[in-house]
Amino acid sequence: MHHVVLERWSRGNTFIHQRDPRAKIAALIVFLVVVATAHGELTLLAAALFVFLSIIAVWARLPLFGVMARAGVVLPFTLVFAAIAWRPALIPKTYLSAMAVLIVVATTPLPLLMRGMESLGAPRFLLMVAQFLYRYLFVIVEEGQHMVSAARSRGGSFRAAAGALAVLFARSYGRAEEIHRAMLARGFPGYFRTLGALRFRAADGCFAVIASAVPVLLRMTIG
Amino acid sequence: MHIPDGFLATPVWATLDAAAIPAAGVIVRRAQREFDESRVPLLGVMGAFVFAAQMINFPVGIGTTGHLVGGALLAFTLGPGAASVVMAAILAIQALVFQDGGVLALGPNIINMAVVGVLAGYLPFHLWGAGRWRKWAIFAGATLSVLVSAVLALAELLISGVHISASMLGVSLALFLVSALLEGAITLTVIQALEAIQPNFVRRPAEGRSFALGAVGLTAVLLATVGVLFASTAPDGIERIIQSSPENGYKTGAGLAGVALVWAACFIFGRVITRRRSA
Amino acid sequence: MTPLIEVRDLRFRYDDGTLALDGIDFRLDTGESVAVLGANGSGKTTFVLHLNGLLTGAGSIQVCGLAMEKRNMATIRQKIGLVFQDSEAQLFMPTVLEDVAFGLLNRGMRADEASDRARAALATVGMVSAESRAPYHLSAGEKKRVAIAGILAMEPEILVLDEPTTFLDPPGQCALAELLMSLPQAKILVTHDVPFAEAMCGRAVFFEKGKIAADGDVGEIVERFEWRFTLPVSAGGAGRPRGASPPGK
Numbered sequence: 001m002h003h004v005v006l007e008r009w010s011r012g013n014t015f016i017h018q019r020d021p022r023a024k025i026a027a028l029i030v031f032l033v034v035v036a037t038a039h040g041e042l043t044l045l046a047a048a049l050f051v052f053l054s055i056i057a058v059w060a061r062l063p064l065f066g067v068m069a070r071a072g073v074v075l076p077f078t079l080v081f082a083a084i085a086w087r088p089a090l091i092p093k094t095y096l097s098a099m100a101v102l103i104v105v106a107t108t109p110l111p112l113l114m115r116g117m118e119s120l121g122a123p124r125f126l127l128m129v130a131q132f133l134y135r136y137l138f139v140i141v142e143e144g145q146h147m148v149s150a151a152r153s154r155g156g157s158f159r160a161a162a163g164a165l166a167v168l169f170a171r172s173y174g175r176a177e178e179i180h181r182a183m184l185a186r187g188f189p190g191y192f193r194t195l196g197a198l199r200f201r202a203a204d205g206c207f208a209v210i211a212s213a214v215p216v217l218l219r220m221t222i223g
Numbered sequence: 224m225h226i227p228d229g230f231l232a233t234p235v236w237a238t239l240d241a242a243a244i245p246a247a248g249v250i251v252r253r254a255q256r257e258f259d260e261s262r263v264p265l266l267g268v269m270g271a272f273v274f275a276a277q278m279i280n281f282p283v284g285i286g287t288t289g290h291l292v293g294g295a296l297l298a299f300t301l302g303p304g305a306a307s308v309v310m311a312a313i314l315a316i317q318a319l320v321f322q323d324g325g326v327l328a329l330g331p332n333i334i335n336m337a338v339v340g341v342l343a344g345y346l347p348f349h350l351w352g353a354g355r356w357r358k359w360a361i362f363a364g365a366t367l368s369v370l371v372s373a374v375l376a377l378a379e380l381l382i383s384g385v386h387i388s389a390s391m392l393g394v395s396l397a398l399f400l401v402s403a404l405l406e407g408a409i410t411l412t413v414i415q416a417l418e419a420i421q422p423n424f425v426r427r428p429a430e431g432r433s434f435a436l437g438a439v440g441l442t443a444v445l446l447a448t449v450g451v452l453f454a455s456t457a458p459d460g461i462e463r464i465i466q467s468s469p470e471n472g473y474k475t476g477a478g479l480a481g482v483a484l485v486w487a488a489c490f491i492f493g494r495v496i497t498r499r500r501s502a
Numbered sequence: 503m504t505p506l507i508e509v510r511d512l513r514f515r516y517d518d519g520t521l522a523l524d525g526i527d528f529r530l531d532t533g534e535s536v537a538v539l540g541a542n543g544s545g546k547t548t549f550v551l552h553l554n555g556l557l558t559g560a561g562s563i564q565v566c567g568l569a570m571e572k573r574n575m576a577t578i579r580q581k582i583g584l585v586f587q588d589s590e591a592q593l594f595m596p597t598v599l600e601d602v603a604f605g606l607l608n609r610g611m612r613a614d615e616a617s618d619r620a621r622a623a624l625a626t627v628g629m630v631s632a633e634s635r636a637p638y639h640l641s642a643g644e645k646k647r648v649a650i651a652g653i654l655a656m657e658p659e660i661l662v663l664d665e666p667t668t669f670l671d672p673p674g675q676c677a678l679a680e681l682l683m684s685l686p687q688a689k690i691l692v693t694h695d696v697p698f699a700e701a702m703c704g705r706a707v708f709f710e711k712g713k714i715a716a717d718g719d720v721g722e723i724v725e726r727f728e729w730r731f732t733l734p735v736s737a738g739g740a741g742r743p744r745g746a747s748p749p750g751k
Contacts, residue, residue: 093229132267144275166416178591186605
């Protein structure tokens with residue numbers, strides 16, 4: 001499954017992996033804005049940006065074709081839309097944006113990425129909910145799929161699917177209560193404390209500046 | 224409808240990202256006041272549940288299947304504030320881990336689905352969920368939550384200058400209506416199954432809530448949404464303004480003003496509803 | 503000598519009125535290992551949830567001399583380490599290290615000290631290499647060990663384990679037994695696994711419909727209540743254990 005691969009990639013040890021998540025987030029935002037605001041003749045700029053992303057991916061020892069394929073998940077929807085709206089420029093924009101996001105997530109474990117976002121001002125409560133969501137996502141998805149195949153083997157129907165969903169809801173709710181009890185049993189005081197502050201080093205600053213400057217310069221000279 | 228990066232024009236996503244930040248702040252602060260961090264695991268786990276639920280196939284005959292989106296279901300069980308937080312978390316995970324929806328587009332997506340969608344879904348329930356019309360309120364709420372989110376997304380795309388022919392527009396709206404009605408049917412059936420297991424799972428809208436205020440709120444959200452859609456497609460008045468102006472600014476401006484109106488309506492009515500509940 | 507746990511006349515009724523515990527008296531001394539046996543629904547898990555205040559009933563409970571009151575709760579929850587049956591619900595943090603450090607951070611420990619102590623606890627259970635892994639990817643046996651590490655990090659005096667062998671394969675069960683036998687804390691083991699109970703504990707209490715029907719040597723209790731798997735009489739076996747429900751009930 002995709003998430004297993006993604007987690008494996010994110011546990012690497014390259015220069016890119018070791019950078020402070022805030023540096024990567026900042027560079028990502030700059031890249032996304034450069035792509036989003038680009039208009040006019042895109043082909044050369046798109047190719048240059050693609051090369052830039054590929055270099056980072058290779059530097060991070062990510063399998064380039066794997067990354068390209070995974071970013072391609074946005075293509076079906078984009079192609080249809082580009083056809084309907086007669087806007088072929090949509091395709092490279094969306095693809096490059098997806099590839100950039102993927103590279104950041106593939107080089108930063110999600111909990112660390114969220115700590116970076118919190119440090120940059122994202123609401124903590126929301127991030128903690130997302131963290132718990134991700135932690136139990138695959139547990140509950142698996143549970144749901146077991147229930148559905150059980151329901152299907154007894155002749156699936158609309159009502160049966162709704163019934164299965166209701167049971168999954170109840171089980172998830174019960175699971176949440178168990179988690180709460182486990183938290184109380186280990187002295188949960190009502191708020192979460194984190195293990196460590198992030199430390200922004202010179203290397204992180206350099207990376208952030210250079211990784212942001214390249215797309216901007218490319219846009220100014222080519223795009 | 225998750226909007227990917229690259230689809231929206233800069234003024235559109237920039238404004239909506241800017242609007243989403245205070246909106247997220249308000250919702251989160253409200254959720255935190257009610258819940259403190261003890262409720263984080265419940266919200267997180269129910270978010271995972273919705274994710275899993277979105278993958279379940281509901282057979283609707285003629286060989287097709289429908290899927291639940293879940294915003295209204297969350298609102299009817301956890302309340303609109305919590306539902307907004309959970310939907311926002313889901314959208315963030317979908318964008319980051321699954322590249323389903325863009326990162327810069329998170330602002331618009333959160334406003335469409337987690338803020339306006341949830342509110343449009345909850346308001347009918349808030350108004351009629353306690354009486355004879357409970358089933359219809361649930362059905363209508365779920366239908367509206369998907370319909371309003373989809374229409375807003377469509378409007379944002381149109382404002383961004385993505386040209387869609389009138390016939391394609393009609394087809395899109397028809398498809399949105401079908402998936403919205405499906406959401407209504409699925410949500411209602413699941414709620415009924417839930418009440419059979421444990422009636423406490425589903426909320427009862429408080430007595431003494433202001434009907435007038437809720438009705439005005441619902442009307443405002445609906446009118447603003449429809450208004451935005453028309454503003455983004457209406458040819459005459461806006462075109463004339465555009466022809467006389469050097470750039471597309473006015474069309475964008477008019478459309479964005481409409482979206483800002485929708486957001487403001489949600490903001491105000493959201494605060495009023497929670498104040499009423501905690502009173 | 504002060505007993506580690508002293509329970510007197512504990513009664514508890516669920517919200518729907520069912521009487522779950524009907525006058526429980528129980529005592530645990532230092533170094534003891536007690537197995538808690540009984541049919542499903544006889545009150546075993548409900549009982550252990552009272553020991554660290556997750557449920558509150560009538561009667562008196564004292565842990566290490568402290569009464570079960572709000573002001574003592576934090577200390578009591580440090581002294582009693584509860585390992586839940588479902589490790590998935592117990593390991594709720596995104597990484598192993600963060601989960602094991604959870605209890606320490608809650609006590610106000612500094613982050614770096616908490617990390618060090620967490621690593622030491624992981625070393626005790628043999629899971630140091632897993633510190634940055636996500637709990638979801640661990641095997642059932644590994645999850646159980648990490649859960650125990652999370653409890654050990656808090657330096658409890660009593661370990662309570664609720665059906666610890668449930669999801670474990672035989673090698674996992676052996677590894678768990680070995681680990682538990684190396685730990686000095688007093689132990690309460692709620693379990694259906696009779697061989698495990700007999701290997702780990704000298705004493706057992708037998709729950710029956712919310713009461714403790716017997717408290718004594720584990721072997722004697724197993725014999726008295728015929729608390730073993732045997733084939734039905736018609737198939738040439740000795741028959742069903744006393745106190746067990748017939749099939750279909």
